[in-house]
Amino acid sequence: MNKTEFVRATAKRAGTTQETAEAIINAALDVATDAISSGQEIKLQRFGTLQVKQRQTRGRDFQTGKPLPARTMNYAHFEPSDGIKAAINKGAADEIT
Numbered sequence: 001m002n003k004t005e006f007v008r009a010t011a012k013r014a015g016t017t018q019e020t021a022e023a024i025i026n027a028a029l030d031v032a033t034d035a036i037s038s039g040q041e042i043k044l045q046r047f048g049t050l051q052v053k054q055r056q057t058r059g060r061d062f063q064t065g066k067p068l069p070a071r072t073m074n075y076a077h078f079e080p081s082d083g084i085k086a087a088i089n090k091g092a093a094d095e096i097t
Contacts, residue, residue: 036076048080 001009003025011021032050035042041051052074059068080088 044081046081046083048078048084050076050078053077 007018007022007025010025011018014021032042036050036052039052041049043049053076054072054074057068057071057073060066061068
């Protein structure tokens with residue numbers, strides 16, 4: 001689903017115009033971007049948690065084979081809620097057995 005389809009579906013479900021839905025979605029994405037970039041965690045019940053995590057870079061110099069200096073990098077991490085996990089895996093248990 002791309003953004004246009006998402007806006008259309010949101011507008012239909014909310015009973016509003018696509019322009020209003022797009023404005024609300026854009027505002028929500030701006031707020032989320034500002035919060036994440038400042039290191040805040042976003043918790044949305046029934047959806048999940050978006051937070052900034054850190055990891056060390058890894059790698060080797062291809063010419064010398066020596067390890068590259070480790071750097072800490074930030075990345076956005078999403079942890080889906082139990083409800084989202086259940087919806088994604090619905091029917092997966094039937095396929096295993």
